[in-house]
Amino acid sequence: MSRAASTRARHYALPVPSDETAAASPGSARIAYAARAMPVLRIVAAQLAAEQSLRGLSIAACLHVTPETACLLEALQAGGASVSLASANPLSAQDDVAAALRTVGVAVHAQHGADRRTYYAHLSAALDDAAAAAGPLLVLDDGCDLVTTLHTTRRELLPRVRAGVEDTSSGVVRLRQMARDGTLAFPMIAATSSATARLLEARHGTGQSTLEAVLRATHLLLAGRTVVVAGYGACGRGIAERAAGLGAVVVVTEVDPLRALEATLRGFRVLPMARALREADVVITATGNVGVVRGEHLELLKDGAVLANAGHFDVEIDVKALAAASVATHLGVRPGADEHVLADGRRVLLLAAGRVVNLAVAEGHPPAVMDMAFAEQAMLLSWLATAAATLARGVHPVPATLDGRVAALGLAALGVEVDSLSEAQRGYLSSWQQGS
Numbered sequence: 001m002s003r004a005a006s007t008r009a010r011h012y013a014l015p016v017p018s019d020e021t022a023a024a025s026p027g028s029a030r031i032a033y034a035a036r037a038m039p040v041l042r043i044v045a046a047q048l049a050a051e052q053s054l055r056g057l058s059i060a061a062c063l064h065v066t067p068e069t070a071c072l073l074e075a076l077q078a079g080g081a082s083v084s085l086a087s088a089n090p091l092s093a094q095d096d097v098a099a100a101l102r103t104v105g106v107a108v109h110a111q112h113g114a115d116r117r118t119y120y121a122h123l124s125a126a127l128d129d130a131a132a133a134a135g136p137l138l139v140l141d142d143g144c145d146l147v148t149t150l151h152t153t154r155r156e157l158l159p160r161v162r163a164g165v166e167d168t169s170s171g172v173v174r175l176r177q178m179a180r181d182g183t184l185a186f187p188m189i190a191a192t193s194s195a196t197a198r199l200l201e202a203r204h205g206t207g208q209s210t211l212e213a214v215l216r217a218t219h220l221l222l223a224g225r226t227v228v229v230a231g232y233g234a235c236g237r238g239i240a241e242r243a244a245g246l247g248a249v250v251v252v253t254e255v256d257p258l259r260a261l262e263a264t265l266r267g268f269r270v271l272p273m274a275r276a277l278r279e280a281d282v283v284i285t286a287t288g289n290v291g292v293v294r295g296e297h298l299e300l301l302k303d304g305a306v307l308a309n310a311g312h313f314d315v316e317i318d319v320k321a322l323a324a325a326s327v328a329t330h331l332g333v334r335p336g337a338d339e340h341v342l343a344d345g346r347r348v349l350l351l352a353a354g355r356v357v358n359l360a361v362a363e364g365h366p367p368a369v370m371d372m373a374f375a376e377q378a379m380l381l382s383w384l385a386t387a388a389a390t391l392a393r394g395v396h397p398v399p400a401t402l403d404g405r406v407a408a409l410g411l412a413a414l415g416v417e418v419d420s421l422s423e424a425q426r427g428y429l430s431s432w433q434q435g436s
């Protein structure tokens with residue numbers, strides 16, 4: 001057996017949930033399926049379990065309730081933490097996964113389709129559970145709602161919080177504002193600063209799963225259609241590339257000249273939104289910004305145009321303006337798709353009510369993507385257990401050493417070997433004396 005093959009065999013040989021566990025409920029079966037595709041997280045879980053680096057800590061998490069999240073939380077439990085969970089988005093909450101997690105001792109407060117009041121009640125309940133256990137708290141957030149809850153209605157818990165990790169760009173934007181006005185009371189690590197997360201999660205994960213959601217909800221043939229992608233950041237790049245891969249004509253809209261140039265040189269047309277919309281068969285927003293498709297844009301849309309949002313919050317498409325301009329709305333014409341009929345008879349298909357489409361209509365990032373992202377977050381929390389005391393209040397990047405370690409583990413799990421620097425090469429790169 002080659003070294004690569006034996007490495008792979010060793011990693012895949014790490015414990016995965018048994019068939020008996022998997023059979024306990026539909027949720028546990030889906031968690032077991034995801035776990036089999038998450039070898040890097042399994043390695044990290046085994047390390048945490050051996051070191052018990054999270055013993056005595058409580059972790060309050062606000063994450064999408066998916067099988068992959070369940071694998072992360074079980075890894076944190078294995079490391080000795082007590083864990084509570086609220087859903088980062090009621091539409092992405094998978095009730096069977098929540099039920100399965102409860103059977104293994106995770107306090108889950110989540111319900112698919114919960115209204116806004118219940119959503120915030122769930123966040124508070126997850127904090128209650130975390131606070132009920134003795135010891136310091138760590139938070140794991142996706143969108144910053146848990147952290148803002150701590151700083152508004154649950155301020156009494158702030159002295160217990162040691163640090164946290166934020167999972168998504170929109171959450172990091174809010175954290176930076178909190179840090180800027182001096183509100184943020186503890187250190188937070190921006191998981192989005194990790195090169196591994198940006199490459200895998202935002203680009204590949206969001207790219208593939210967003211296209212999957214659009215296809216599930218519309219059953220369109222994308223080849224030859226015009227797909228407008230708003231925002232050419234990590235997510236937008238992935239979406240644009242996957243759409244192009246399916247044969248779509250891709251048009252990008254941007255506000256950042258560098259990103260717009262990058263999209264142009266990649267071969268995509270770049271247009272202002274008001275021009276792009278006239279050609280659009282499908283519009284996908286991924287900017288993290290508000291009001292990207294607005295009321296005044298509706299008159300530009302072609303009959304049958306599809307609107308979808310892959311950004312974290314449902315603020316990118318003005319859903320209220322669309323409802324106000326509609327003379328009839330046919331809810332659920334396909335799963336996850338509502339048809340709005342405008343006064344002149346044009347029909348616009350809005351996916352997932354403007355909410356994050358790849359999680360609401362599809363299942364989010366595949367386990368192989370979340371494997372490395374969550375392995376990194378598990379390592380981050382384990383590192384924070386001791387390092388938090390040395391960090392100032394504010395937003396911090398992922399330490400570069402940790403990022404590199406996850407990428408190396410990911411490659412090993414895939415059975416990919418890479419070269420390493422020779423002594424001579426290391427010396428050359430760290431000296432300045434040798435020139436031409």
Ligand SMILES: NC(=O)c1ccc[n+]([C@@H]2O[C@H](COP(=O)([O-])OP(=O)(O)OC[C@H]3O[C@@H](n4cnc5c(N)ncnc54)[C@H](O)[C@@H]3O)[C@@H](O)[C@H]2O)c1
Pocket residue numbers: 168169170171201202205206230231232233234235236253254255256259286287288289292310311312313356357358359364365
């Ligand atoms: N759906 C998912 O699975 C998923 C995964 C990761 C991140 N996200 C979310 O997607 C959004 C984008 O994340 P990202 O990591 O790509 O962010 P990013 O900052 O890398 O990219 C956003 C891009 O949008 C551009 N932009 C901003 N306002 C614009 C406007 N009005 N019109 C056109 N372009 C505009 C910015 O210039 C930037 O290039 C965020 O809300 C993030 O939280 C979603």
